Amino acid sequence: MPVTRxxxxxxxxxxxxxxxxxxxxxxxTAFALDVGGRRRKVLVAIFQRGAVDGLNMxxxxxxxxxxxxxxxxxxxxxxxxxxxxxxxxxxxxxxFFALHPSLARMKPLFDARQLAIVHAVGSPDNTRSHFDAQxxxxxxxxxxxxxxxxxxxxxxxxxxxxxxxxxxxxxxAPRMPRMLxxxxxxxxxxxxxxxxxxxxxxxxPFVPSTPAAEELAFEEMYASSQDPLFSTAAAETxxxxxxLRRVAAETYQPANGAEYPHGKLGQDLQQxxxxxxxxxxxxxxxxxVGGWDNHxxxxxxxxQMANNLKELGDALAAFHTDLGDRMEDVVVLTMSExxxxxxxxxxxxxxxGHANAMFVLGGPVKGGKVYSxxxxxxxxxxxxxxxxxxxxxxxxxxxxxxxxxxxxxNSAAIxxxxxxxxxxxxxxxx
Amino acid sequence: xxxxxxxxTIRRPRYEAEFFFNPRxxxxxxxxxxxxxxxxxxxxxxxxxVLHLLAHHPSTASFISTALCRRFVADxxxxxxxxxxxxxxxSTGGDIREVVAAILTSREFNSPAVYQAKVKxxxxxxxxxxxxxxxDTDAGLPIIMALDxxxxxxxxxxxxxxxxxxxxxxxxxxxxxxxxxxxxLLAGGRxxxxxxxxxxxxxxxxxxxxxxxxxxxxxxxxGSPASPSTVEAIVSKGGLGPEFEVAAYRxxxxxxxxxxxxxxxxxxxxxxxx
Numbered sequence: 001m002p003v004t005r006x007x008x009x010x011x012x013x014x015x016x017x018x019x020x021x022x023x024x025x026x027x028x029t030a031f032a033l034d035v036g037g038r039r040r041k042v043l044v045a046i047f048q049r050g051a052v053d054g055l056n057m058x059x060x061x062x063x064x065x066x067x068x069x070x071x072x073x074x075x076x077x078x079x080x081x082x083x084x085x086x087x088x089x090x091x092x093x094x095x096f097f098a099l100h101p102s103l104a105r106m107k108p109l110f111d112a113r114q115l116a117i118v119h120a121v122g123s124p125d126n127t128r129s130h131f132d133a134q135x136x137x138x139x140x141x142x143x144x145x146x147x148x149x150x151x152x153x154x155x156x157x158x159x160x161x162x163x164x165x166x167x168x169x170x171x172x173a174p175r176m177p178r179m180l181x182x183x184x185x186x187x188x189x190x191x192x193x194x195x196x197x198x199x200x201x202x203x204x205p206f207v208p209s210t211p212a213a214e215e216l217a218f219e220e221m222y223a224s225s226q227d228p229l230f231s232t233a234a235a236e237t238x239x240x241x242x243x244l245r246r247v248a249a250e251t252y253q254p255a256n257g258a259e260y261p262h263g264k265l266g267q268d269l270q271q272x273x274x275x276x277x278x279x280x281x282x283x284x285x286x287x288x289v290g291g292w293d294n295h296x297x298x299x300x301x302x303x304q305m306a307n308n309l310k311e312l313g314d315a316l317a318a319f320h321t322d323l324g325d326r327m328e329d330v331v332v333l334t335m336s337e338x339x340x341x342x343x344x345x346x347x348x349x350x351x352x353g354h355a356n357a358m359f360v361l362g363g364p365v366k367g368g369k370v371y372s373x374x375x376x377x378x379x380x381x382x383x384x385x386x387x388x389x390x391x392x393x394x395x396x397x398x399x400x401x402x403x404x405x406x407x408x409x410n411s412a413a414i415x416x417x418x419x420x421x422x423x424x425x426x427x428x429x430x
Numbered sequence: 431x432x433x434x435x436x437x438x439t440i441r442r443p444r445y446e447a448e449f450f451f452n453p454r455x456x457x458x459x460x461x462x463x464x465x466x467x468x469x470x471x472x473x474x475x476x477x478x479x480v481l482h483l484l485a486h487h488p489s490t491a492s493f494i495s496t497a498l499c500r501r502f503v504a505d506x507x508x509x510x511x512x513x514x515x516x517x518x519x520x521s522t523g524g525d526i527r528e529v530v531a532a533i534l535t536s537r538e539f540n541s542p543a544v545y546q547a548k549v550k551x552x553x554x555x556x557x558x559x560x561x562x563x564x565x566d567t568d569a570g571l572p573i574i575m576a577l578d579x580x581x582x583x584x585x586x587x588x589x590x591x592x593x594x595x596x597x598x599x600x601x602x603x604x605x606x607x608x609x610x611x612x613x614x615l616l617a618g619g620r621x622x623x624x625x626x627x628x629x630x631x632x633x634x635x636x637x638x639x640x641x642x643x644x645x646x647x648x649x650x651x652x653g654s655p656a657s658p659s660t661v662e663a664i665v666s667k668g669g670l671g672p673e674f675e676v677a678a679y680r681x682x683x684x685x686x687x688x689x690x691x692x693x694x695x696x697x698x699x700x701x702x703x704x
Binding site for chain 1: 549578579581583594597601602603604605606607610611614615657659660662663664666667668690693694697698699700702703
């Protein structure tokens with residue numbers, strides 16, 4: 001029987017996920033919530049806003065210039081035979097690169113081959129403006145300011161799915177990030193339990209499965225409206241509200257002893273995990289974390305950046321632990337608009353630079369390796385004599401993930417003005 | 431272009447906003463801008479000439495006129511009104527008042543086809559809601575946060591182009607939830623720093639019957655009748671008690687009902703547009 005939107009809204013209003021004529025995606029959501037439905041490949045994109053110092057995050061300790069360029073903030077090289085009482089040092093990965101000690105919880109992931117690092121990744125555009133560079137990375141059109149949509153949105157549009165739900169793309173953020181902005185719809189859910197209608201002045205006691213009376217009125221107003229823009233947006237909105245009400249009804253318990261750190265990133269990733277496990281049809285998740293713009297007092301082994309890295313490492317490790325087997329289908333990617341200067345500045349910090357390091361974490365990743373065509377830090381090897389030079393275009397990293405992990409076929413539409421060529425993929429996705 | 435403007439600065443930047451041309455900071459070498467050669471040795475005239483060039487450039491007339499048409503008529507305004515505005519701009523030497531007048535008196539602006547074609551930006555939505563209920567507000571944090579959540583953190587757009595004046599910029603599931611919640615919170619007097627006295631609405635004293643009341647309140651708040659589908663939705667699904675339908679309307683006793691009706695009306699699809 002043909003299911004009109006009006007019919008579906010009415011039946012959804014009466015019984016949440018009731019039996020009977022329910023559109024396919026609703027059926028799948030209900031099914032997935034109860035049993036575990038189709039397992040989608042998932043990408044979690046995390047934007048480190050402010051330009052993280054990749055050279056202190058993943059230290060090229062074999063480069064002697066690293067130490068002379070950073071007299072106060074360099075991370076001590078890995079100790080082969082640590083003396084008693086010696087402070088923390090970089091954590092050796094492969095004899096050339098090492099992790100900042102605050103990322104200790106990521107070392108086991110690297111050893112278990114779940115974590116890969118791509119280094120000296122950057123943009124062909126040389127801007128040192130945060131705004132412009134973030135824009136270029138989120139739209140994946142470096143140098144072009146007129147692109148309105150994000151590359152992840154173009155991915156969604158290029159690969160429509162018959163059974164997609166309103167949760168196909170979710171940004172755990174206060175506003176829609178540019179990376180997800182565009183024609184294809186995506187959801188902004190800063191906190192699962194707050195994505196709801198607040199209702200009348202004297203609300204009746206909150207009963208999780210029953211929508212408030214105004215919710216029905218709102219839904220009816222919008223469903224029966226002659227305004228196509230709003231009736232379409234509203235249809236998805238109300239499905240999202242009901243689904244999240246159901247998800248939020250149970251207190252979430254991270255699995256396998258995972259402990260998320262208390263900061264925002266930990267909370268954001270926990271919500272992403274919750275949505276993945278709830279089987280609501282999540283395919284692309286986005287979060288961002290700030291505080292990386294360390295012009296002043298960046299700190300070395302300890303300090304501002306170290307604190308931020310601890311939160312990052314602990315949150316990623318907790319997410320990995322929490323998802324357990326489900327990580328088989330999940331890839332987490334970190335990115336930042338550019339790196340920082342190779343030399344420290346006069347304020348024990350670093351300034352805007354060029355190439356950077358990205359983490360790629362997940363079951364499909366060929367981890368335990370740092371993928372890089374390392375350009376070096378010696379004089380003559382730096383970009384503009386200031387920064388780490390770029391040897392991998394960030395679009396190649398994005399492309400490898402959308403093609404090899406998410407299975408996109410129309411990559412030309414996703415990366416306008418760029419020729420995707422699998423031969424340039426670094427090979428971090430199996 | 432940047433070289434022409436070298437030297438244009440502020441005399442005491444941290445103290446007061448006094449413009450001053452500093453010849454020591456100016457680049458006196460020859461320049462080429464928009465095909466025009468600027469001879470060497472000129473100071474402030476370089477900047478003045480480049481501004482003159484830009485102001486008279488046909489693209490400027492067209493860009494500004496298009497933006498104004500997008501502001502008043504529709505996201506994609508008909509080419510005819512854009513052309514009319516552009517030629518007015520050019521013939522009046524950039525008199526914005528004349529350009530706006532040309533747009534507002536145009537056939538295209540006054541056409542029923544573009545009635546309420548524009549979706550209100552969050553700022554327009556919040557401001558029109560506050561005015562509709564006669565709110566007394568300090569425009570404090572709850573209002574700022576509401577704007578932020580609706581996707582319009584004031585003055586914080588990252589790029590120089592500013593917020594795009596289009597429906598797609600403002601409307602998605604999450605911002606829609608914010609608008610609906612804002613309407614209910616506002617009407618219910620639950621926004622700290624913003625006082626609403628709905629019982630003073632004259633409509634509330636007039637008509638006791640449910641449907642008629644919704645119509646009267648709509649006329650009062652929205653400035654025009656609500657659509658039949660909106661009225662029907664409120665009356666049938668608004669969860670309003672039987673006393674709302676039947677009894678004589680007493681503002682004090684029935685305040686929660688008034689707040690609900692007002693909130694639903696402010697949240698209606700038609701009130702999202704202008």
